[in-house]
Amino acid sequence: MSEKADSLVEQVRQAGVVGAGGAGFPTWKKIDARVETVIVNGAECEPLLRNDQQVLAARAGEVVRGLVLTMAATGASRGVIALKKKYTAAIAALKKEIAGNDGVSLHLLESVYPAGDEFVLVYEVTGKVIPPGEIPLKVGVLVSNVETFANISAAERGDPVISRCLTVTGAVREPKTLTLPVGTPLRAAVDLAGGAAIEDWTIVTGGPMMGEAVADPGRPLTKTTSAVIVLPASHPVVTRKTASLEFDLRKIQAICCQCDYCTLVCPRTLLGHNFKPHIVMRQIAMGLPIPGHPGVSSAPQCCNCDLCGVYSCPMNLPIGRLNKQLAGRMKEWEWEPVERLESYRPSPMREYSLIPVSRLTYRLGLEDYDRPAPLEETDYSPPRVEIPLKQGIGKPAGPVVKVGARVKAGDLIGDLEPGTMGALVHASIAGKVEKVTEESIIIAAS
Ligand code: SF4
Ligand code: SF4
Structure with a gap:
């Protein structure tokens, strides 16, 4: 790896950058790789969200800078900013910023859900299908969220992540x-x-x-x-998320009618993965656990997007939630993962099965x-912040400040040994450390 790449990986690690799109994968770990294509995920496909599209419009230069730095660090010859056709302000701002940057382009998406799912996005941009259970790196691609690239740009200047842009x-x-x-x-x-x-x-x-x-x-x-x-x-959006697993299981056992509508809209099935959610539900209805059953063992291929349950299931069953629970118990039940195919071919019905966000919003x-x-x-x-020491995938950072210490915004307060999976944590305001636990640090402003 080049000297520049080593340096960016370390700068990003020092700045505590994590994937801003959801899971919080440590970005230093993600960019410590060689890839052909880097994709900025600006799909923002969840209903009601407005932050990524506005960050792309207002901070286009920062996002493009972060993308170009990442391309240089990973050896990528292609950088793509994927965003929806309807984000016209962002498109105009980005067109100005990408001019003169070799290999950088925009990819315009329809307003469908889940356009921002990594597997779906990589297929849309590159035509490649990531095999089940793998990550984009498997097909030579790195994907991260819009704000992550702005944070990479800031990290390169020595500025840690201490704030977050969000839609309220x-x-x-x-x-x-x-x-x-x-x-x-x-x-x-x-x-x-x-x-x-x-x-x-x-x-x-x-x-x-x-x-x-x-x-x-x-x-x-x-x-x-x-x-x-x-x-x-x-x-219903709230109650759907708060029902117990026991309740969800009983619901499936009682009312799944095996219509297979869930399978017809599933973005993973449509990409050609050997996964049929209605078969998983059928097995649940017959009683669990069923070790080694290929249908049930495919549950981890679900991305838990919940499209099937909210949009197509006539019984409104929480299919994605159940698949997540099953995936979490595979080890305990000693299930083998589902068979790996030699190749995966998207369904010819895929383009006719994409669900507009507007219809989903109404259905919700x-x-x-x-x-x-x-x-x-x-x-x-x-006046007071509580900063969690674990804000994504990996180990929690260890506190490096004591109660009573005075800190400035940007000071390191949670550290990890270099190479440890996880992200460093910094003070987000100036003040006095009021409380330190293994989970979080509370700072009172002064
Ligand atoms: S769509 Fe709902 S009712 Fe139909 S098979 Fe799937 S889970 Fe069962
Ligand atoms: S929640 Fe899982 S099974 Fe349902 S559509 Fe999404 S990926 Fe497919």
Whole structure:
């Protein structure tokens, strides 16, 4: 690996950059590779989300700079920014920034769900199908979220990740897109968007399809919080996420009619993976565990996008959620992974089976909340932040400050040995360290 690549990997590690799109994979680990193509994932396919498209428009230069640095570090000859055709402001800004950058281009996508799934996106951009259970690297591709590339650019200048751009929407008075310090309580984000417009509300973070329902609005936002969506506590989007596994299993056993509509829309099945969700559900209906059954063993191929359950299943069954639970128990039940095929060929029906986000929004009962959330500059600084020491995949960082210590924004507060999977953590505000645990560090502003 070249000297420049080594240096960027270390700069990104020092800055604590993680994948901003959701799982929080440590970016230093991802870019420590050789690939042919680097893709900026600007699909933003979850309903109601507005942050990536506005970051692309407002910080196009930073995103392109991060992409070009990553291409140089990984030896990639092609850099692609994939975003929806309808993001016209972002497209105009990016066209100016990519001019003169050899090998960098835009790839325009339809507004369908889940266009941002890595497997789907890699196929759309390169025509290659990532085999089940693999990562884009297997086909010579690196994919990361828009904000991650802006953070790579900042890391190269020595600036760590201490804030997060997120959409604050749903049942709030003034939906907004804001950049806030990591560790800010979610409640503060709601207040900054005019407050909740309803009484009994819950927050969904990260998107109505794949996000998480958060009962405690005092929870802090992290480097991976792309949205704070306020919804009635009784809204189906919320109750769907909070039902118990036992309840979900009984529902499937009682009412799955084996129509196979889930299989007909599944983005992984349509890419040619040997995965049929209705067969998994059939096996669940017959009782678990069924070790070695090829249908059930294919559950980890599900990306948990929930498209089948929300959109096509006549019984509205939580298929993605169940597949996730099954995948988590494969080891315990000693299941062998499903057979690996020599090649995977997408279905000829794929192009006719893509689901528009607008129809999905309606099906979710979110059309009243599908409103603009304009990007707004704010100098808001919370009186207190709680910064988690683990904000993604890998080991938690170890605290390197003690109670009573004074810190500046950007100071290192959680460290890891070089080479350890995980991400470093920095103070997001200036202040005094108030509490240190193995999980988080609380800083009171001063
Ligand atoms: S769509 Fe629903 S009811 Fe039909 S097979 Fe799939 S899980 Fe069962
Ligand atoms: S949640 Fe449903 S549609 Fe999505 S990948 Fe899993 S089985 Fe397929």
